[in-house]
């Protein structure tokens with residue numbers, strides 16, 4: 001299930017980071033400690049400055065709210081129903097859950113998506129499926145994420161999946177991740193299956209190698 005997330009996160013990265021070559025000279029806001037951000041991410045000082053500049057261009061108030069995120073997603077997926085998936089991703093970026101994404105939250109998430117270790121990336125992906133950190137992924141949540149991803153492609157996309165088809169797909173994925181058929185997917189199951197399934201592993205590895213290293 002993580003493949004689609006990777007594709008979307010890649011688009012988000014390029015959306016915000018592609019302008020960095022013209023932004024190197026911009027300084028961070030004085031309240032943001034550059035060295036601290038560099039220590040806590042996989043980015044260099046120049047990269048952090050560039051990402052900050054792009055972040056500020058997107059949001060002059062230096063925070064991203066759900067509406068701004070939806071606007072960006074609508075640009076990426078003009079024919080899609082982006083609201084639900086955009087909000088899902090928003091929650092994975094909004095680490096303290098206060099309803100806005102500040103620069104530190106944004107750059108840390110970006111760092112994981114672009115340069116993170118396998119475990120860091122899986123931790124981030126897992127949050128998408130277990131946002132309240134309950135230690136397991138419910139069938140309903142899985143169905144909701146799958147439906148939200150499907151909606152991104154638009155209601156007119158072909159083939160159009162019916163609710164029954166999405167339900168069946170959810171069943172298949174749930175069974176695949178439910179190691180030992182316990183009737184639930186634990187965090188340990190999620191990590192185990194992601195690390196042992198070649199398709200999933202390749203998609204996560206590809207994200208690492210495709211992006212600027």
Ligand SMILES: [Ca+2]
Nearest residue numbers: 094096098100
């Ligand atoms: Ca926040």
